[in-house]
Amino acid sequence: MTYKIKLKNSNDMVLLDAHIYEALSNDPYLSKINFINSLRKHSSGCAVFQKTWKKADGTFKTETIYLHKLVAERFLSNQRKGNRKLVGSKNGDKLDCRLENLVWRSRSLASRQRKTTSKTGYTGVYQEHNRYRAVISVEGKSIHLGMFDTAEEAAAAYNKRSKEVFGEDGKINRVKGWQ
Numbered sequence: 001m002t003y004k005i006k007l008k009n010s011n012d013m014v015l016l017d018a019h020i021y022e023a024l025s026n027d028p029y030l031s032k033i034n035f036i037n038s039l040r041k042h043s044s045g046c047a048v049f050q051k052t053w054k055k056a057d058g059t060f061k062t063e064t065i066y067l068h069k070l071v072a073e074r075f076l077s078n079q080r081k082g083n084r085k086l087v088g089s090k091n092g093d094k095l096d097c098r099l100e101n102l103v104w105r106s107r108s109l110a111s112r113q114r115k116t117t118s119k120t121g122y123t124g125v126y127q128e129h130n131r132y133r134a135v136i137s138v139e140g141k142s143i144h145l146g147m148f149d150t151a152e153e154a155a156a157a158y159n160k161r162s163k164e165v166f167g168e169d170g171k172i173n174r175v176k177g178w179q
Helices: 018-026 028-032 067-075 107-113 151-169
Strands: 002-006 013-017 047-054 060-066 086-089 102-105 125-128 131-138 141-148
Touching: 002 018, 013 018, 018 028, 018 067, 047 067, 060 067, 067 086, 067 102, 125 151, 131 151, 141 151
Parallel strands: none
Antiparallel strands: 002 013, 047 060, 086 102, 125 131, 131 141
């Protein structure tokens, strides 16, 4: 069963597995701070608990708990290996915090999975005059993949090389007719 939790500052919903929801709801500290009912949508798109506490000395402490990271640390810690220190979502939905959607990633993999800022809408594709250049970065070096008549052709070339170099961890542009 999947629980849907409405965020305080948004109409969006967070998805949690039932046993995760129960574990977080029954945690004494998380219950004390009203964690589940205080989740908000962060500017990065993920669910976060954030509260500022006044300390005895008059200063303030802000506590921030990212839901996806909390779930991964508690329930997927055995999958955390080597330099994989960041938590990402397999389907790209940062509010889907079900175990099947969370994965530990390295910084380089997380960087490859980010949404593109290219004006063409495709990672590694840049318009030059009336043609499109495909470029991929491997170990910090840019590799020119060719010039193409359409952005889609250039994106497909990027996809092919990304799959060859990075395997399942490679970024794949969504292009019609490419698999």
